[in-house]
């Protein structure tokens with residue numbers, strides 16, 4: 001009996017010692033290049049805001065009545081951007097630049113001259129864009145070059161006093177994301193990433209519905225870029241895109257899926273993306289294309305990359321990237337709320353509670369099934385009734401002008417509208433950084449076996465100052 005009692009006391013003392021040892025567990029920290037692994041979480045270095053540099057949250061400049069634009073990069077994407085801008089009043093195309101003189105000439109002849117517009121100043125060669133940025137008759141530099149050149153050009157343009165619109169993704173590394181933010185803050189210039197998917201009509205309508213509480217509290221969103229690029233790999237100038245993917249793991253093209261979700265989830269307007277984890281499959285098809293086109297055996301980018309993000313408020317976002325396999329084009333675009341659901345691909349639809357719809361919206365005796373999509377005729381009525389005010393304003397013209405079914409034109413229209421009215425742009429430099437930073441963050445998570453990564457706060461603490469995402473009017 002006495003032995004049993006002593007054994008019990010001994011066990012209790014041992015347990016207390018072990019638990020107090022656990023309490024004192026030391027923080028582990030290992031540095032790997034530009035990040036540290038702190039207690040099994042990846043933390044990237046975050047530079048301090050330097051003195052004299054000021055936040056550009058809700059940034060505005062004086063109205064620019066006539067927006068004078070210089071375009072850099074006239075490959076597959078650029079000429080259509082020039083063309084779209086010619087449909088907007090109060091815009092002048094003052095300069096054009098591409099490495100290749102014939103690309104500049106084609107835009108002069110096939111777009112400007114054909115429409116009876118004056119020829120623009122022409123710049124060519126690899127450095128011509130710098131002279132374009134130095135001109136004193138340009139307000140906005142519109143960049144449609146390959147990803148690797150975006151930040152160098154955007155930074156230089158802002159330093160020359162110009163506002164910048166830059167194609168997606170705006171930046172390819174965390175360092176580049178900070179550079180964009182810092183230079184926009186130092187020069188007090190606009191820097192907008194041209195994330196056109198935020199302006200597709202279903203996304204705008206669903207955003208409008210979410211903002212009116214139709215889905216209750218949004219808790220989860222899904223977005224993707226699933227697009228087999230097999231027909232395009234040979235078309236990119238000097239093979240820049242395959243070369244980039246060959247040497248970079250991670251979700252290198254995240255913004256089409258992420259951008260519209262961030263607007264619906266009020267990212268840096270009341271919530272912020274806090275951590276992510278990413279995983280990727282091995283490369284099969286990417287490797288095959290790279291072998292054929294580049295004669296190499298290695299391919300860093302997995303065929304399918306999946307990322308989960310958790311926000312400060314605990315909401316979750318799922319983002320996918322697959323530009324290699326044989327699947328229908330898909331950007332997912334799903335919003336899950338406590339009281340409703342929106343889904344864009346492969347079929348557009350909503351799940352709604354009846355009491356979210358105005359009285360008399362449904363036909364006499366009609367009921368909604370909370371376990372299925374609303375019937376097609378109800379969905380079509382909803383799409384009309386809740387059409388976003390911006391779409392009401394411009395949808396018809398946008399569909400006439402085109403550009404991915406009109407969304408590209410809505411984007412350009414909004415950019416010019418905000419500049420002409422001295423309003424904050426729909427997408428600011430923090431959006432550009434937050435949406436583009438997934439590339440390097442997901443690569444780091446994948447390289448460390450799906451380890452969580454803390455997402456940088458590019459607003460440096462201001463993510464909760466603006467309450468709710470709004471298009472300025």
Ligand SMILES: NC(=O)c1ccc[n+]([C@@H]2O[C@H](COP(=O)([O-])OP(=O)(O)OC[C@H]3O[C@@H](n4cnc5c(N)ncnc54)[C@H](O)[C@@H]3O)[C@@H](O)[C@H]2O)c1
Pocket residue numbers: 072073074075076077078097098099100103125126127128129144145146147149167168169194195196235236237238240404
């Ligand atoms: N938002 C969308 O839906 C969408 C669609 C397609 C492409 N994009 C983006 O547009 C950008 C361009 O893509 P693309 O398909 O037109 O590529 P592309 O290879 O067809 O065109 C790139 C052009 O940039 C030019 N260029 C490169 N470096 C230059 C320099 N130093 N000076 C002047 N010109 C230079 C090249 O000569 C080429 O004409 C990329 O960022 C891409 O991700 C976006």
